[in-house]
Amino acid sequence: xxxxxxxxxxxxxxxxxxxxxxxxxxxxxxxxxxxxxxxxxxxxxxxxxxxxxxxxxxxxxxxxxxxxxxxxxxxxxxxxxxxxxxxxxxxxxxxxxxxxxxxxxxxxxxxxxxxxxxxxxxxxxxxxxxxxxxxxxxxxxxxxxxxxxxxxxxxxxxxxxxxxxxxxxxxxxxxxxxxxxxxxxxxxxxxxxxxxxxxxxxxxxxxxxxxxxxxxxxxxxxxxxxxxxxxxxxxxxxxxxxxxxxxxxxxxxxxxxxxxxxxxxxxxxxxxxxxxxxxxxxxxxxxxxx
Amino acid sequence: xxxxxxxxxxxxxxxxxxxxxxxxxxxxxxxxxxxxxxxxxxxxxxxxxxxxxxxxxxxxxxxxxxxxxxxxxxxxxxxxxxxxxxxxxxxxxxxxxxxxxxxxxxxxxxxxxxxxxxxxxxxxxxxxxxxxxxxxxxxxxxxxxxxxxxxxxxxxxxxxxxxxxxxxxxxxxxxxxxxxxxxxxxxxxxxxxxxxxxxxxxxxxxxxxxxxxxxxxxxxxxxxxxxxxxxxxxxxxxxxxxxxxxxxxxxxxxxxxxxxxxxxxxxxxxxxxxxxxxxxxxxxxxxxxxxxxxxxxxxxxxxxxxxxxxxxxxxxxxxxxxxxxxxxxxxxxxxxxxxxx
Numbered sequence: 122x123x124x125x126x127x128x129x130x131x132x133x134x135x136x137x138x139x140x141x142x143x144x145x146x147x148x149x150x151x152x153x154x155x156x157x158x159x160x161x162x163x164x165x166x167x168x169x170x171x172x173x174x175x176x177x178x179x180x181x182x183x184x185x186x187x188x189x190x191x192x193x194x195x196x197x198x199x200x201x202x203x204x205x206x207x208x209x210x211x212x213x214x215x216x217x218x219x220x221x222x223x224x225x226x227x228x229x230x231x232x233x234x235x236x237x238x239x240x241x242x243x244x245x246x247x248x249x250x251x252x253x254x255x256x257x258x259x260x261x262x263x264x265x266x267x268x269x270x271x272x273x274x275x276x277x278x279x280x281x282x283x284x285x286x287x288x289x290x291x292x293x294x295x296x297x298x299x300x301x302x303x304x305x306x307x308x309x310x311x312x313x314x315x316x317x318x319x320x321x322x323x324x325x326x327x328x329x330x331x332x333x334x335x336x337x338x339x340x341x342x343x344x345x346x347x348x349x350x351x352x353x354x355x356x357x358x359x360x361x362x363x364x365x366x367x368x369x370x371x372x373x374x375x376x377x378x379x380x381x382x383x384x385x386x387x388x389x390x391x392x393x394x395x396x397x398x399x400x401x402x403x404x405x406x407x408x409x410x411x
Numbered sequence: 412x413x414x415x416x417x418x419x420x421x422x423x424x425x426x427x428x429x430x431x432x433x434x435x436x437x438x439x440x441x442x443x444x445x446x447x448x449x450x451x452x453x454x455x456x457x458x459x460x461x462x463x464x465x466x467x468x469x470x471x472x473x474x475x476x477x478x479x480x481x482x483x484x485x486x487x488x489x490x491x492x493x494x495x496x497x498x499x500x501x502x503x504x505x506x507x508x509x510x511x512x513x514x515x516x517x518x519x520x521x522x523x524x525x526x527x528x529x530x531x532x533x534x535x536x537x538x539x540x541x542x543x544x545x546x547x548x549x550x551x552x553x554x555x556x557x558x559x560x561x562x563x564x565x566x567x568x569x570x571x572x573x574x575x576x577x578x579x580x581x582x583x584x585x586x587x588x589x590x591x592x593x594x595x596x597x598x599x600x601x602x603x604x605x606x607x608x609x610x611x612x613x614x615x616x617x618x619x620x621x622x623x624x625x626x627x628x629x630x631x632x633x634x635x636x637x638x639x640x641x642x643x644x645x646x647x648x649x650x651x652x653x654x655x656x657x658x659x660x661x662x663x664x665x666x667x668x669x670x671x672x673x674x675x676x677x678x679x680x681x682x683x684x685x686x687x688x689x690x691x692x693x694x695x696x697x698x699x700x701x702x703x704x705x706x707x708x709x710x711x712x713x714x715x716x717x718x719x720x721x722x723x724x725x726x727x728x729x730x731x732x733x734x735x736x737x738x739x740x741x742x743x744x745x746x747x748x749x750x751x752x
Contacts, residue, residue, distance in 0.1 A: 156537050156540075203720065206724065207720075207723055207724055207727070211683070211727075212483075212536070213477070213483065213675075213679050213683065214679055214723050214727055216483075216675070216679075217675075217676055217679045217680070217719055217722075217723050218719070218720050218723050220672060220676060220716075220719060221715075221716040221717070221718075221719030221720040221723070222716065222720070223716070224712040224713070224715055224716040224719070225712070225713045225716035225717065225720075227712060228710040228711070228712035228713035228715075228716065229710055229713050231710065232709050232710040232713065342544075342548070345541060345544075346541065349537060349538060349541050353537060384548060384549070384552065385545065385548060385549030385552050385553070388541075388544075388545035388548060388549065389545060389549070391541075391545075392530075392534075392541070392542045392545055395533075395534060395538055395541075395542070396530055396533050396534070399533055399534060399535075399538060
């Protein structure tokens with residue numbers, strides 16, 4: 122029972138990481154109606170910037186916020202200089218562009234910072250948390266940061282007029298332009314915000330999985346699964362999906378199929394859920410006019 | 412139900428007829444060059460071109476599913492792996508001759524693909540991408556599994572012997588394999604072309620463009636969609652078996668998810684929903700990583716990524732689309748000059 126509890130809580134901790142990356146995916150989907158395959162690599166790249174800043178002597182929280190600013194500008198720039206100039210409406214062609222961005226970030230990070238694995242500091246204290254061994258302070262802290270980011274985003278989209286304009290621009294670019302929303306800037310803003318959320322996720326993940334150019338590959342896949350199982354248009358669903366995927370992965374790996382097959386089985390289970398509920402657990406059913 | 416295509420029976424205008432004649436001549440030249448190729452280049456180059464043909468068959472299969480039927484697949488590497496392993500296991504454990512493994516691989520993949528297509532009917536867009544992605548991710552892990560190690564050879568994989576040219580032909584094994592692959596590729600392309608331009612092809616395109624209208628016209632959407640999955644998997648499985656025979660080696664890690672993504676990249680770069688696009692895409696998949704490596708040893712994948720984005724930027728309709736556009740402009744300009752002069 123003790124071991125089982127350990128697995129579940131460990132799953133919740135990694136689930137927090139999946140949740141924050143899934144949140145970034147949902148964000149960019151809300152702002153652009155696209156799923157960004159390069160999201161994980163952008164987060165990885167931002168985390169390297171944070172690492173470089175900390176190594177140069179910048180205190181942790183200073184580097185943290187500088188990196189968020191950097192990631193925001195990076196996302197903005199990608200939308201402004203790359204995505205905006207690709208004149209295609211086909212999802213598949215955009216997917217190829219995302220794959221291109223993915224390999225570029227991965228390769229450039231390896232080139233600048235080398236492929237050796239680096240230790241990334243945690244802002245949270247070391248040692249046992251309240252005398253228990255299930256959850257380290259960093260893991261709890263990462264979950265807390267995820268929840269704070271979620272609340273901020275929810276409030277931004279729900280209560281500010283900018284958030285409303287962004288949602289409108291994504292849902293109906295034509296009508297939004299007619300009422301005076303600058304759609305291109307709203308998209309760029311969406312990219313910037315998503316990149317910033319991704320950077321937070323990257324900095325929370327790096328102390329656990331260590332920093333290397335391929336650290337996000339597995340995480341991105343789980344985050345995709347989390348975002349889809351929760352419903353791609355539901356930030357809350359993405360967070361819950363993240364925790365669910367984390368727990369499922371750990372428990373299945375420990376008790377049912379062993380570590381090798383856990384990824385496959387977790388995905389198959391998720392697809393099982395999707396077959397019953399094709400738009401995810403909390404996603405809204407898409408109705409289109411014929 | 413009339414299945415007569417009016418375009419085929421109506422008399423062609425002189426311009427269209429000369430265009431058609433040019434196309435046939437072009438095709439004959441391409442096939443002649445393809446046949447002569449192994450006698451003009453080194454054995455290693457011949458081997459590379461064999462792989463181009465292998466990828467071309469796989470890409471044609473994926474194009475039937477994704478290009479013509481609009482179902483995205485990020486897991487076709489799994490069908491390629493099944494085809495490759497069927498060939499390797501049959502040759503290595505049962506002593507089946509190499510040529511007999513190809514139809515078996517195709518038939519098995521047809522069944523597996525059809526069965527996978529049935530649940531996939533409920534999923535669309537991103538969700539279908541995730542489901543197929545799961546297939547692609549799981550396949551190498553399944554192949555490494557202890558339970559099937561007796562057959563698959565586990566992580567080590569299987570080494571197979573390269574077949575020699577039969578009937579006492581004076582060809583190197585590489586040249587023979589190239590010609591063998593070329594013959595199968597031609598057959599597969601003719602079948603694919605007939606499938607696409609006929610009733611089935613029109614049904615597939617109708618489902619892609621407007622599923623509701625298609626079913627209102629009496630097209631059995633579910634049947635055609637799972638059929639497309641099956642046929643597509645069959646093509647990819649055949650390509651996988653040919654690839655395994657050419658490379659003489661199969662191992663789970665050669666069929667990681669990168670292969671599936673590479674195949675999808677190939678059809679978009681080559682040109683979606685086009686038959687020549689499969690060949691252009693195959694050339695891209697085979698040679699661009701090498702070129703990228705030559706340009707920059709430090710960050711070859713960055714160069715590859717720039718190639719990907721550059722292609723989408725310059726030719727959003729793929730290489731085939733760009734060639735068509737260029738050809739149409741050329742014809743237009745010539746016609747204008749004739750009118751003016």
